[in-house]
Structure formats: C-alpha cells, structure tokens
Amino acid sequence: MDALRLDAEAAEWQERARRFVEEELYPAEERIAERGSIDADEVRELRVRARAEGFSHYNLPQDLGCADLPLIAQVAIEEQAGRATNGLGFVVADRGPRELVELATEDQLERRLRPVLRREIVEAWAVTEPGAGSDVGGIAATATRDGADWVLDGEKWFVTGGDHAGLFVVLAQADGEQALFLVSRDAPGLEIVRRPHFMHDPYIDGHIELRLTACRVPDRDRLPSGDDGARRWFTIERLMIAARCCGAAARLLELATEWAAGREAFGQAIADYQGVSFPLADSLTELLAARLLTYHAAHELDANPSPGVAHGKVAMAKLYASETANRIADRALQIFGGRGYMTEHPVERHFRELRVDRIWEGTSEIQRVIIARGLFKRGAEPYLA
Numbered sequence: 001m002d003a004l005r006l007d008a009e010a011a012e013w014q015e016r017a018r019r020f021v022e023e024e025l026y027p028a029e030e031r032i033a034e035r036g037s038i039d040a041d042e043v044r045e046l047r048v049r050a051r052a053e054g055f056s057h058y059n060l061p062q063d064l065g066c067a068d069l070p071l072i073a074q075v076a077i078e079e080q081a082g083r084a085t086n087g088l089g090f091v092v093a094d095r096g097p098r099e100l101v102e103l104a105t106e107d108q109l110e111r112r113l114r115p116v117l118r119r120e121i122v123e124a125w126a127v128t129e130p131g132a133g134s135d136v137g138g139i140a141a142t143a144t145r146d147g148a149d150w151v152l153d154g155e156k157w158f159v160t161g162g163d164h165a166g167l168f169v170v171l172a173q174a175d176g177e178q179a180l181f182l183v184s185r186d187a188p189g190l191e192i193v194r195r196p197h198f199m200h201d202p203y204i205d206g207h208i209e210l211r212l213t214a215c216r217v218p219d220r221d222r223l224p225s226g227d228d229g230a231r232r233w234f235t236i237e238r239l240m241i242a243a244r245c246c247g248a249a250a251r252l253l254e255l256a257t258e259w260a261a262g263r264e265a266f267g268q269a270i271a272d273y274q275g276v277s278f279p280l281a282d283s284l285t286e287l288l289a290a291r292l293l294t295y296h297a298a299h300e301l302d303a304n305p306s307p308g309v310a311h312g313k314v315a316m317a318k319l320y321a322s323e324t325a326n327r328i329a330d331r332a333l334q335i336f337g338g339r340g341y342m343t344e345h346p347v348e349r350h351f352r353e354l355r356v357d358r359i360w361e362g363t364s365e366i367q368r369v370i371i372a373r374g375l376f377k378r379g380a381e382p383y384l385a
C-alpha cells in the first residue's frame with residue numbers, strides 16, 4: 001500500500017480544501033497582517049462559506065446527517081488547512097465533537113450536544129491546570145458528590161476556544177477517579193478569569209483561563225468513562241496536528257524554493273550556493289518522511305488493527321511532523337533573509353505559529369514517553385509493520 005496515494009473521495013476533499021485555502025484564506029491572512037488583528041465578522045463570514053462547501057462536521061456519523069469521512073480524508077483536509085496562518089485553517093478543518101458523541105449518553109447527546117451539532121454553540125476542552133499539563137494524572141480540580149449533583153472546584157488553563165465556547169468539557173478528580181463533565185458556560189460558579197496573549201497572536205482562537213468555584217453540575221452531565229474519551233480525543237488531535245504541520249512545511253518549502261531560484265547575490269541565484277540548496281534538500285527529504293508517517297498513522301487508525309500500536313504511531317507522527325515543520329520554518333526564514341522576519345510575510349507567521357505544535361496536545365517529550373513505553377511493552381516489530 002502506498003500511504004500517500006489517496007482514494008478518489010479523499011483526493012477530491014484535498015483538492016477542494018486547497019482551493020478554499022488559497023482563494024479565501026490567503027487573502028484573509030494579508031488583511032490580518034495589514035490590520036494586525038482578527039476581524040471576528042470576517043472569520044464568521046469565512047466559516048459560513050466553508051460550511052456551504054461542506055467543510056464542517058465532516059467527521060461526524062451519517063445518522064447525524066454528516067459525511068463520516070475516514071481519518072485519511074480528514075488528514076488530507078487538515079494538511080491543506082495547515083497551509084494557512086493565524087489559525088485560519090480551522091475554518092476549513094472544522095471537525096465536529098465526534099469523541100463526545102461517541103461517549104455521551106442519549107440524554108447528554110440530546111440536551112448538551114445537539115446545540116453543538118446545530119452549530120449554535122461550540123465546545124472547548126478544559127484539561128490542563130496551572131499545576132498539571134503533561135502529567136494529566138496530577139490535576140487538582142475536584143468534583144465532590146452532593147445528592148444528585150457534583151460540585152466542581154479548580155482552575156483550568158489554556159482552554160482553546162473557551163472565549164466563545166458555550167460548553168466546556170472539564171476533567172476533574174471525582175471519588176478517586178478522573179471524570180469528564182459537560183459544563184454550560186452560564187453555569188453558576190464558572191468564570192473566565194483571564195485571556196492571555198500568545199506567541200501566535202493574532203490568532204483565530206483565544207486560550208483562556210477558567211475558574212470553577214462550587215460549580216454545580218448534575219450527575220447526568222458526567223460523561224461515562226472519561227479516561228478513554230480523553231485518550232481518543234488526544235490521539236485524533238495529535239494526528240491532525242501532524243497533518244497541519246505537513247501542510248505548513250510544504251508551503252514553506254515551496255516559498256523558499258521559489259525565492260532561492262529567483263534571488264541573486266554575488267552575481268548568481270542563491271540556489272546555486274549549497275549553503276542554500278542543501279537545507280532545502282534536507283527539508284524536502286524530511287517532509288516526505290513526515291507525510292509518510294502521518295498518512296500511515298491515519299491508515300492504521302482507520303483500520304484499527306491494534307489501538308495501542310496505532311496510538312504509538314500517531315505519537316511518532318506528531319513528534320516527527322512538528323519537529324520537522326519547525327526546522328523547515330527556520331531554514332525557510334533564513335533563506336528569505338530580512339524579508340522572512342517581516343510580519344507581513346507568511347514565513348514569519350508560520351515560524352511563530354508552528355512553535356506550539358511541539359507543545360500542545362502533549363509535548364515532544366511526552367510523545368517520546370508514549371513511543372518508548374510502547375517499544376518496551378510490545379517490542380519494535382509491530383511499530384515497523
């Protein structure tokens with residue numbers, strides 16, 4: 001099997017996503033660079049247009065009226081989305097809350113998730129805390145049983161999309177185990193305490209800090225088996241990060257190659273200097289390896305032969321694609337010289353924005369922990385197949 005040979009359906013989604021990114025998102029990037037900020041109305045408009053073209057909730061099951069695309073097609077879309085900066089790619093890569101739908105009870109689906117599926121509200125995941133990020137087991141937020149309710153107390157950091165979320169998925173320690181709770185934005189005791197700024201700003205989403213103080217949640221809003229749900233969510237998110245990194249790296253490589261071929265210094269094209277062409281050769285080689293790993297991991301998860309092995313391969317894809325994309329961004333910026341350092345230039349924006357891909361949804365070190373754990377548990381063989 002050739003991991004990069006897409007079937008007709010996935011290839012068509014990929015092509016349409018690429019067209020949308022180039023025709024709609026690249027011009028929007030330029031407007032953001034000129035203004036220095038995101039225009040929420042403009043993003044809303046872009047979302048409406050992307051939705052009209054089917055780029056929304058395409059990962060959800062068909063009985064909910066959605067396309068139920070396999071992961072391989074989702075990766076093809078996300079890869080194209082990664083070519084845009086300012087997080088605009090999420091306009092196209094607008095996956096619905098599949099993991100929540102699979103976890104939720106019928107009652108939770110109807111009361112809590114229907115508004116998300118109707119796109120009246122969006123959800124945000126609140127797992128990380130000031131005292132615990134990588135070490136999810138170390139979270140301090142508590143859920144204490146009180147009659148038919150749970151009472152939540154704690155602090156959550158970096159809640160992506162929390163600034164406009166209508167529903168929070170909150171991880172807390174409940175009776176000696178970890179559990180996920182669906183908490184409405186207007187729940188008494190839930191408060192957004194800070195909207196910090198980040199290296200990738202201006203960005204389509206904020207990453208807010210949340211405080212829960214005696215926040216009462218009915219027992220029927222506790223998701224069943226929170227641990228598995230959170231794990232599946234992390235795995236899919238990591239795969240999509242790898243895909244977006246491949247897209248960003250491809251754009252950077254194309255830009256830098258074109259520039260190197262046309263820019264002259266000391267009487268010849270800078271591409272003629274091996275100091276310039278060799279880093280590009282390395283970038284092409286590493287990008288192919290990152291794409292192969294990412295698409296291979298997607299195939300594995302789709303086929304689901306062994307979730308443990310597939311989980312490890314996704315960790316490899318996330319680790320390698322994010323580290324590679326950061327290297328490629330650094331080389332591209334160097335090849336552009338001073339121009340690459342200008343905020344109006346996509347290379348400058350990708351350089352800043354890709355940095356977080358080595359951190360969120362599990363740092364590079366945590367991916368190595370996962371890979372090494374799998375290696376010592378199962379040996380190398382299943383991972384090399």
Ligand SMILES: Cc1cc2nc3c(=O)[nH]c(=O)nc-3n(C[C@H](O)[C@H](O)[C@H](O)COP(=O)(O)OP(=O)(O)OC[C@H]3O[C@@H](n4cnc5c(N)ncnc54)[C@H](O)[C@@H]3O)c2cc1C
Nearest residue numbers: 125126127128132133134158159160207360361362363365
């Ligand atoms: C922009 C942004 C958006 C985010 N969005 C969300 C979100 O929507 N929801 C959410 O819940 N969280 C979110 N996060 C949090 C993110 O997942 C965490 O920042 C990440 O998991 C790392 O946790 P930490 O920042 O607490 O770092 P720490 O866990 O404190 O790690 C610090 C350093 O120690 C290293 N380290 C830790 N343990 C080990 C180990 N065992 N071996 C080797 N090295 C180790 C880490 O790799 C890192 O380099 C977001 C973060 C950012 C920056």
